[in-house]
Amino acid sequence: MLLAAAAHAHAAPPPIAAFFGNSAFNGAMLSPDGRYLAAFIGADDRRDGLAVVELDTLKATMVAQFSDTDIGRAQWVNNERLMFSTVDKASGQRDQRYAPGLYVVDRDGKHFRQLALRRNEFIRSSDDNREKLPWHTYMLDQAGAQDSDYVYVIDAGFSNSGSVESEDLLRLNTRTGKAEPVAHPGTARGWVLDQHGEPRLLQTLDKNQASLRYLDPATKEWRTLLTFDGYTGEGGTFRPLAFDPDGALYVVSSDKRDKSALYRYDLKNNRLPAQHMVELDGFDFRGHLIVSKQRLLGVRVHGDAEGTAWFDPAMKELQAQVDQRLPGTVNLITPPTRPESAWVLVESYSDKQPRRVLVYNTESKRLSDVGRTAPQIKSADMGPRELVYYKARDGMQIPAWLTLPPGGAQKNLPMVVLVHGGPWVRGGSWHWDAEAEFLATRGYAVLEPEFRGSTGYGAQHFKAGWKQWGLAMQDDIADGTRWAVAQGYADANRVCIAGASYGGYATLMGLIKDPELYKCGVEWVGVTDINLMYDGGWFYNSDLSSDWKQYGMPHLIGDQVKDAAQLQATSPLAQAARLKQPLLMAYGGADRRVPLNHGLKFRDAVTQAGNRHVEWVEYSEEGHGWHLPKNRIDFWGRVERFLDKNIGKP
Structure with missing residues (x-):
């Protein structure tokens, strides 16, 4: 195994801690070029850190780890740099004193930088703190272009009750820490980046009226695609999913049907096509696009279980190879977005097996364990x-x-x-x-x-x-x-x-x-x-x-x-x-x-x-x-x- 969690003997039935303890391994993600793997790794006596493995040499480096908190989320900014936030797994809600913060580091552990504060430190007026973004700055749940030092992050606004009232967008340079707000109409409550990693769709909310707005690249103006009830969803004929490499918008809709399906939306005429792309028998559509080499290869779907609907014949063949090597489990393959290597990520699971992460080399056919959650479970x-x-x-x-x-x-x-x-x-x-x-x-x-x-x-x-x-x-x-x-x-x-x-x-x-x-x-x-x-x-x-x-x-x-x-x-x-x-x-x-x-x-x-x-x-x-x-x-x-x-x- 590349990043092995400690193995513990257990009696039957397994002890309670095997089900409800914190796992030492908490997931992994390939770099855009597929040469490197970033993984969340912890141990009983150490906080969860962020490690990077060079897959061809198996050289592993712990690039970020704190003594007082855990690393919670991370994204590849580009092939050389990672952005991450923190979560304190050792404190309950009552004792949480810090926001997640925002940090960046190179894949070799160099050029570490804090981008956003973890608490309101306006009283401490040091030059260092004045350069940082406020504590209510969060990672966007979309990776973006991953081809420069720039990312988009959320500047969240909160009500007195602690609920999120707005989600403004900032364009952030991860090297300099400088950020610029993105101009937009209304009160922002959600964003979708396009195929170039640029903000293209915005959901706004005014009282209970939600609107989906599209920034037209031709006119540089926002136009409204849809207005609906933001709490019941009534009037909403679709919800946006993502843009494909050609700039086409994919949406999920249950218009004129009971269970929603995936459609390729007609942005020119502002309408749904007559024919859907993917539907799931007995379930609303749930999933995301899988894009690599500027091509839409397939769709990750979630019916009774997670799976993949591949459009690309080569990926169908690769799926068959992996399934033959890992029988009896669902095996989810994720290729890198801009591959320069033969590695793909594989997540394997079943009703009896907690999620296991592996890497597979499509040339050498080498399949290597990375780690697994709940490792005591057999x-x-x-x-x-x-x-x-x-x-x-x-x-x-x-x-x-x-x-x-x-x-x-x-x-x-x-x-x-x-x-x-x-x-x-x-x-x-x-x-x-x-x-x-x-x-x-x-x-x-x-x-x-x-x-x-x-x-x-x-x-x-x-x-x-x-x-x-x-x-x-x-x-x-x-x-x-x-x-x-x-x-x-x-x-x-x-x-x-x-x-x-x-x-x-x-x-x-x-x-x-x-x-x-x-x-x-x-x-x-x-x-x-x-x-x-x-x-x-x-x-x-x-x-x-x-x-x-x-x-x-x-x-x-x-x-x-x-x-x-x-x-x-x-x-x-x-x-x-x-x-x-x-x-x-x-x-x-x-x-x-x-x-x-x-x-x-x-x-x-x-x-x-x-x-x-x-x-x-x-x-x-x-x-x-x-x-x-x-x-x-x-x-x-x-x-x-x-x-x-x-x-x-x-």
Whole structure:
């Protein structure tokens, strides 16, 4: 292996830390010419650093590493230079004192420079600090041209609640540190760079009205392509994806169809073509373009799993070569953008294998390991995961992810119904999932419903969940539970419901609404009352923006005035006295998405109503989820003991 993570022996089942500890390897990326590989490497006693390997000689150099923080994100500026930011993996949300900052360094470790501050240091008026950009400068999630020392970065504007209100663009020279703002109309909320790495598309937002604007290269003027509701998406016939090497704009659209597909947009006439380029059976299109040598070679897609639709015959042949060398896994090939070598990057995974990164030489056919996440996990110890479908009571087809224990009996099992958060997200995929596999290795079947309101399964599926918290969305979860019992996967007397954030809300409502189904519940950082999301009081502040509360929540979740009766009827807090089953609750003391008072109020209400089976844990330094490995390991240890006690052994 080029960058080997330490191997640790483990007993069966694997220890909790194997699932929820920090990985020493955290990904890699080829330089534009494909001669070098940059990788994020750490160790138990050292912070994550940035290493560069010269692939032809296998010479490795640690080019950047800090003693007080970790390197989090990075991009190749060009073949000689890298830009990166930081993340502190050793501090919880409460103790975070710094922004990510922005740095650059050459691939040999020379010419290191800090470009943006990590905190507001305006009081310290040194010449050195005056040359740096402010702390709210962030990397753009697009690589750009990668052929000069210039990049584009985001200058973010924040509201008093901490939500992002604007995303202005700066053109930055990574050698001198000088930056110039990019002129644009409206309040910027998103950008797309063109094939030359220049800003070409801008999304603006005024209250709830979003507009997509195009900077016409012929006139040098911005023109509006599309106007839509920025919170519900209504009126939006497409969203931009990327420009190809010829300057054509590719967009994702569900116009006149339920599930979105990939189109090549007609910029001259401002319209979608009649025929799509790529569609995914049963899923909305999700993916990105793969460009190399100024040619569009294919599209990375994400249906039930990630994969690739190659247009280029040579890449199809290369895919077959790699798949033959790595059977039984999905193998994602990424060529360099301007190759001057024979190396390509390969990411390999399955439902039982965490992601593994390799490099492959197309000339010598040499395949070399770079590193893998969760290195203690062995595929033979993991259970199978598959996408299943069941019908809800109104006939709607609901997808769900079913993970079963490894080997042994696969019927009449104790089961955990694991509800995803969001809720307006896609919950699962066919890959190795730490939470589901941890529970499966402990002997539990795991069902993860993609209830209505989940995205990725078509417009009808998404919109059917509007204003259905605690109603049809909840019924979908209950119907999935009954389906699993009817199919023989689950023992009806040993089912527990669990989830975080919205999943925590659904856990509480499930215990209250369907007490005969669920023998216990585990909820962490869960919403306990929708009205508390609107107004949590003067002491507990939320990071939900005022615009989201005014324009988004009333349409998607419920209006405080018009839907007051419904919000009361679907409030776990208002019905806490009905919850009689054992319950494990966990919250972060520094959570600003679902502040601590959600948990405190519900805990007090349910215990005062006489439920003596409530376990409570507060991780005072954590925010909306567990950032620190010690807390993840502690929490899932509690979950394991709680489940074993309540539904584990018959």
